[in-house]
Amino acid sequence: MSQASSASSEALPFGRLTTAMITPFRADGSLDLDAAQKVAKYLVDRGNDALIVNGTTGEAPTTSDREKVQLLKAVLDAIGDRAKVVAGVGTNDTAHTIECAKQAEAAGVHGLLVVTPYYNKPPQDGLRAHFAAVADATGLPNMVYDIPGRAGVEVKTDTLIALAEHPRIVAVKDAKGDIAGTTKVLANTDLFYYCGADELNLASLAIGAVGIASVVAHVASPEYRQLIDAVVAGDLATAREIDRRVVPAVEAIMTRTQGAIMVKAALKLAGVIEHATLRSPLVEATAEQVDWLTTDLKTAGLIA
Numbered sequence: 001m002s003q004a005s006s007a008s009s010e011a012l013p014f015g016r017l018t019t020a021m022i023t024p025f026r027a028d029g030s031l032d033l034d035a036a037q038k039v040a041k042y043l044v045d046r047g048n049d050a051l052i053v054n055g056t057t058g059e060a061p062t063t064s065d066r067e068k069v070q071l072l073k074a075v076l077d078a079i080g081d082r083a084k085v086v087a088g089v090g091t092n093d094t095a096h097t098i099e100c101a102k103q104a105e106a107a108g109v110h111g112l113l114v115v116t117p118y119y120n121k122p123p124q125d126g127l128r129a130h131f132a133a134v135a136d137a138t139g140l141p142n143m144v145y146d147i148p149g150r151a152g153v154e155v156k157t158d159t160l161i162a163l164a165e166h167p168r169i170v171a172v173k174d175a176k177g178d179i180a181g182t183t184k185v186l187a188n189t190d191l192f193y194y195c196g197a198d199e200l201n202l203a204s205l206a207i208g209a210v211g212i213a214s215v216v217a218h219v220a221s222p223e224y225r226q227l228i229d230a231v232v233a234g235d236l237a238t239a240r241e242i243d244r245r246v247v248p249a250v251e252a253i254m255t256r257t258q259g260a261i262m263v264k265a266a267l268k269l270a271g272v273i274e275h276a277t278l279r280s281p282l283v284e285a286t287a288e289q290v291d292w293l294t295t296d297l298k299t300a301g302l303i304a
Helices: 033-045 065-079 094-107 124-137 157-163 179-188 198-207 217-232 236-245 247-254 259-269 287-299
Strands: 017-020 050-053 084-088 111-115 142-146 169-174 192-195 211-214
Touching: 017 217, 033 050, 033 065, 033 217, 050 065, 065 084, 065 094, 084 094, 094 111, 094 124, 111 124, 124 142, 124 157, 124 169, 142 157, 157 179, 179 192, 179 198, 192 198, 198 211, 198 217, 198 236, 198 247, 211 217, 217 236, 217 247, 217 259, 236 247, 247 259, 247 287, 259 287
Parallel strands: 017 050, 017 211, 050 084, 084 111, 111 142, 142 169, 169 192, 192 211
Antiparallel strands: none
16 A cells, blocks of 8 residues: 555545535525535534535536635634635636635635636646646645546546646546556656545545545445545455445436435435525436435435
């Protein structure tokens, strides 16, 4: 096991267990800061080292810059020094991303999540310039979010190796699923990897990822905490057992429809939030989808 993967949680930039947190809305679609604070406390109480706020699962495409800052401040106030807050600031416009990064830093966050610019499909030299410019703009540690399925372009292995030379680009949220490429990056850099695809959590941890940036952890944080601890301890048998046990929850939340839709439905089932409202073009889970979800979460042992 690498030195990074065996390091203590305190020595890591964002700990080990991180949840890409939802953004709660009221029934009328307005931002619900009280509910956001409740969710944040719930997640930290259940073992999270850090929360990613204003990411994809947080419906960042449909919240305003002002709302994003309000949400960051509310979550920071709610959890105090019990966990770190990582702000999603990435857009497909470098200047706008830098503006969002500076606003997040002023709000008091501990790090930045910077997604690959989406839709405009920049070349790799454009990606290098983008990520470097954002990292230059603040004093905060940056996590590159590599998710080609949404962005339309991957951050290639050689690009990640080059970006690792920047002192504030310290981590990768990996939702690419390229195990061989990840292994090469880990072998040639000091970047900390966080798995951003729940179906690959165990595989990523096994090759040297230090933690996970999860959606399913909204309802499975204690289980994922145990899984991570088992891998760190070298107990892969226990880690495999936990990973297989939560498979129904991963399938229910991440494959039935869009993840934010199903995880809000799951949190409503668990009594954590009152409304599973999403902003258009996302829509709430159907009654049939909620029935499937209920069965799958019960099978995984995550709800009674």
